[in-house]
Amino acid sequence: MTVVLSLLVALLCAALAGWALWFVIADRAVILRQLWGGAVVEGALVVQAVVLAVLQATGEQDVDGVLLWGYVVTQLVVLPVAAAWAFAERTRWSSVVLLVAALTVAFLQLRLLQIWGTL
Amino acid sequence: MIDVRPSTHATHPTGTGAGRLLVAVYGVLALAATARGLYQVTTKLDEAPLAYALSLLAGIVYVVATIALARDLRRLAWVTVGFELVGVLVVGTLSLVDVGDFPDETVWSQFGAGYGYVPLVLPFVGLWWLWRTGRTPDAQATSSAATVG
Numbered sequence: 001m002t003v004v005l006s007l008l009v010a011l012l013c014a015a016l017a018g019w020a021l022w023f024v025i026a027d028r029a030v031i032l033r034q035l036w037g038g039a040v041v042e043g044a045l046v047v048q049a050v051v052l053a054v055l056q057a058t059g060e061q062d063v064d065g066v067l068l069w070g071y072v073v074t075q076l077v078v079l080p081v082a083a084a085w086a087f088a089e090r091t092r093w094s095s096v097v098l099l100v101a102a103l104t105v106a107f108l109q110l111r112l113l114q115i116w117g118t119l
Numbered sequence: 120m121i122d123v124r125p126s127t128h129a130t131h132p133t134g135t136g137a138g139r140l141l142v143a144v145y146g147v148l149a150l151a152a153t154a155r156g157l158y159q160v161t162t163k164l165d166e167a168p169l170a171y172a173l174s175l176l177a178g179i180v181y182v183v184a185t186i187a188l189a190r191d192l193r194r195l196a197w198v199t200v201g202f203e204l205v206g207v208l209v210v211g212t213l214s215l216v217d218v219g220d221f222p223d224e225t226v227w228s229q230f231g232a233g234y235g236y237v238p239l240v241l242p243f244v245g246l247w248w249l250w251r252t253g254r255t256p257d258a259q260a261t262s263s264a265a266t267v268g
Contacts (some may be wrong), residue, residue, distance in 0.1 A: 066161075074150055078147070081146070085139060085143070089135060093136050095136075096139070097140060097143045100140065100143050101143070104147050118162050
């Protein structure tokens with residue numbers, strides 16, 4: 001369950017990153033539709049947070065709670081910050097930031113699985 | 120003939136354009152280092168007090184550097200980014216020489232290898248960016264232009 005969710009989030013992030021990369025190359029600023037894409041990723045992250053909370057509360061998984069939730073909360077913050085910048089910076093650099101943000105969230109999924117003990 | 124036009128604008132803001140990428144990467148590193156430092160200091164400070172205290176300090180300085188770069192606080196940015204450069208070089212070297220006191224636990228250990236050497240590269244990029252954005256087409260006119268316009 002955790003692996004499937006993480007893979008889903010990572011794939012969504014990869015798609016968003018690819019979209020952002022295309023805009024970087026095309027010298028374009030982030031558009032609203034990409035932010036909706038980011039919102040989809042955020043939705044998946046919220047679902048993941050709920051699932052992890054339930055699993056942690058009920059399961060016998062021996063996991064470092066502080067570390068885990070540090071990452072869960074962190075990854076929820078990254079894309080909204082990138083979105084806020086997309087409004088402030090109307091150049092291709094907003095696309096670069098969105099690219100970095102999407103890759104960061106994807107990378108955090110890897111760390112999340114390591115902390116959870118799946119990897 | 121070289122056409123030297125008088126500069127009417129002050130220094131380029133550090134937190135816009137390409138600077139936003141710098142602020143973004145600094146932000147991610149600040150978050151990672153601070154969260155890790157807080158975690159280390161609150162849960163296992165007695166294991167390696169020096170390394171974990173340094174870890175937290177590094178994180179806090181990254182946060183300040185991020186804010187300084189984002190808000191165009193140039194002097195603060197110079198100091199904090201410079202501090203990181205010194206930090207990563209000193210702690211990186213010490214971590215290679217004296218393994219006992221510096222377990223592989225701070226952002227700066229092994230010159231930031233645990234973070235893809237980003238902590239080593241970033242201060243150089245940051246200082247270069249501060250220098251670049253600080254230049255105006257004619258440096259002599261900077262002070263007068265600033266007072267006039």
